[in-house]
Amino acid sequence: MIFCKTTEYALRIMSYMAMNEKKLYSANNIYENLRIPFRYLRKQLTILSKSGLIFSVQGKNGGYRLSKNLSEISLLDIIHAAGDNQIYNECFFGFQSCAFKKKCALHYKWEVVIESINNVLISTTLEELKKTGTPDCISKNSLIFTKNK
Amino acid sequence: MIFCKTTEYALRIMSYMAMNEKKLYSANNIYENLRIPFRYLRKQLTILSKSGLIFSVQGKNGGYRLSKNLSEISLLDIIHAAGDNQIYNECFFGFQSCAFKKKCALHYKWEVVIESINNVLISTTLEELKKTGTPDCISKNSLIFTKNK
DNA sequence: TTTAAATAATACCTGGAGGTATCATTTATG
DNA sequence: CATAAATGATACCTCCAGGTATTATTTAAA
Ligand code: SF4
Ligand code: SF4
Numbered sequence: 561m562i563f564c565k566t567t568e569y570a571l572r573i574m575s576y577m578a579m580n581e582k583k584l585y586s587a588n589n590i591y592e593n594l595r596i597p598f599r600y601l602r603k604q605l606t607i608l609s610k611s612g613l614i615f616s617v618q619g620k621n622g623g624y625r626l627s628k629n630l631s632e633i634s635l636l637d638i639i640h641a642a643g644d645n646q647i648y649n650e651c652f653f654g655f656q657s658c659a660f661k662k663k664c665a666l667h668y669k670w671e672v673v674i675e676s677i678n679n680v681l682i683s684t685t686l687e688e689l690k691k692t693g694t695p696d697c698i699s700k701n702s703l704i705f706t707k708n709k
Numbered sequence: 710m711i712f713c714k715t716t717e718y719a720l721r722i723m724s725y726m727a728m729n730e731k732k733l734y735s736a737n738n739i740y741e742n743l744r745i746p747f748r749y750l751r752k753q754l755t756i757l758s759k760s761g762l763i764f765s766v767q768g769k770n771g772g773y774r775l776s777k778n779l780s781e782i783s784l785l786d787i788i789h790a791a792g793d794n795q796i797y798n799e800c801f802f803g804f805q806s807c808a809f810k811k812k813c814a815l816h817y818k819w820e821v822v823i824e825s826i827n828n829v830l831i832s833t834t835l836e837e838l839k840k841t842g843t844p845d846c847i848s849k850n851s852l853i854f855t856k857n858k
Numbered sequence: 859t860t861t862a863a864a865t866a867a868t869a870c871c872t873g874g875a876g877g878t879a880t881c882a883t884t885t886a887t888g
Numbered sequence: 889c890a891t892a893a894a895t896g897a898t899a900c901c902t903c904c905a906g907g908t909a910t911t912a913t914t915t916a917a918a
Contacts, residue, residue, distance in 0.1 A: 561795065561797075561798050561803050562711060562797075563803065564905075564906090565803075565905080565906065566905075566906075568802060568803040571801070571802055572802050575802070575813075586863090586864070586865090587864080587865075588863095588864085597906085597907060597908085598908095599907070599908055599909075600906065600907050600908080602865075602866090603866095603907090605865085606865075606866060606867085609865090609866095616864095616865060616866090617864085617865085617914095617915090618864065618865045618866080618913075618914045618915065619863080619864060619865075619913090619914040619915025619916065620861095620862065620863045620864055620914085620915050620916040620917070621863075621864070621915080621916060621917090622863080622864045622865060622914080622915075622916090623864075623865085624865090646710065648710075648711075649710050652720070653717060653720055653721050653724070654710050654712065654714075654717040662841070662842065663841070664724075664838060664841045664842065665833065665837045665838050665840060665841040666829070666833065666838065669829050669833065670829065672825070673822070673825050673826055673829060676821070676822050676825060677822055680815070680818050680819065680822060684814065684815065684818070688814045689813060689814050689815065691814060692811070692812070692813045692814040713875075713876090714875080714876065715875075715876075735893090735894070735895090736894080736895075737893095737894085746876085746877060746878085747878095748877070748878055748879075749876065749877050749878080751895075751896090752877090752896095754895085755895075755896060755897085758895090758896095765894095765895060765896085766884095766885090766894085766895085767883075767884045767885065767894065767895045767896080768883090768884045768885025768886065768893080768894060768895075769884085769885050769886040769887075769891095769892070769893045769894055770885080770886060770887095770893075770894070771884080771885075771886090771893080771894045771895060772894075772895085773895090
């Protein structure tokens with residue numbers, strides 16, 4: 561699945577919030593739509609707030625709102641904001657670095673894969689996602705995971 | 710890093726053993742070259758044996774040997790043999806399946822990435838790896854991780 | 859000014875991946 | 889046949905991602 565759950569959650573949340581960049585989304589609202597375990601969701605939202613990609617408004621009628629333009633938030637930004645510092649290493653076998661001139665059969669093949677991943681993550685912004693309306697898809701999909709608060 | 714450690718270990722082990730398909734490799738030999746934590750390595754070797762990709766010879770001078778032709782062992786085979794049942798899901802957000810006609814902006818973009826991963830895993834066999842001599846690279850690289858038995 | 863609805867902080871619980879430790883079994887060889 | 893060198897089986901340890909629980913703080917609005 562490539563991303564860890566927490567990162568996936570962050571991607572879902574941010575994509576959902578991209579629906580309406582002006583709106584203040586409460587944790588409750590997000591929970592109702594994404595069905596991410598409530599208390600964990602709350603925790604992640606504060607983490608995302610601290611990252612600066614969104615900001616929070618406390619008190620009654622509070623919530624969260626994007627703090628940048630959609631076009632200024634890439635998927636990679638979100639991944640980092642979620643605290644996922646995983647680097648998409650280029651060695652297929654997971655070695656830190658290859659000290660050898662002669663590369664194995666996988667080296668270049670895999671480099672292409674890694675680059676295509678990074679390319680998607682860097683070049684795709686929330687703006688692009690909004691156009692095709694992901695969040696709707698997301699919220700409906702998540703109804704599969706029926707959980708109680 | 711895409712693969713879990715255990716899977717990485719399996720890939721390293723099998724690639725190393727592909728160097729000489731006739732040879733019986735002892736756990737000690739593999740340890741000396743790959744520096745995978747010894748007892749864990751032992752455990753993984755028995756798992757790989759049970760999977761059928763390699764077989765073990767017990768007793769003095771025993772060890773492990775590939776039980777198929779190099780061309781018959783793909784990277785995906787190895788991953789499965791290592792007990793890694795992860796399916797390379799096509800939904801970027803990690804949803805099980807998309808019940809919607811209208812796909813989000815990431816759907817096709819990501820499908821391409823996933824397919825390229827699966828393509829490498831399915832189409833690359835140990836035969837191909839042997840040609841370029843990965844194992845040497847692997848063994849030298851692993852000396853970085855100096856551990857004691 | 860009190861209350862209720864929201865977020866913040868903090869500490870704890872849990873399962874499973876990765877790693878250890880110990881003992882049992884197999885077998886070549888002197 | 890005794891020994892040493894190998895693998896097999898099993899049980900345990902440890903850390904951390906993911907998830908819970910509790911209490912504190914902020915603020916709109918009745
Ligand atoms: S040559 Fe192969 S083993 Fe060495 S760094 Fe590249 S992918 Fe990894
Ligand atoms: S359309 Fe988007 S959210 Fe829906 S399954 Fe495809 S990638 Fe996932």
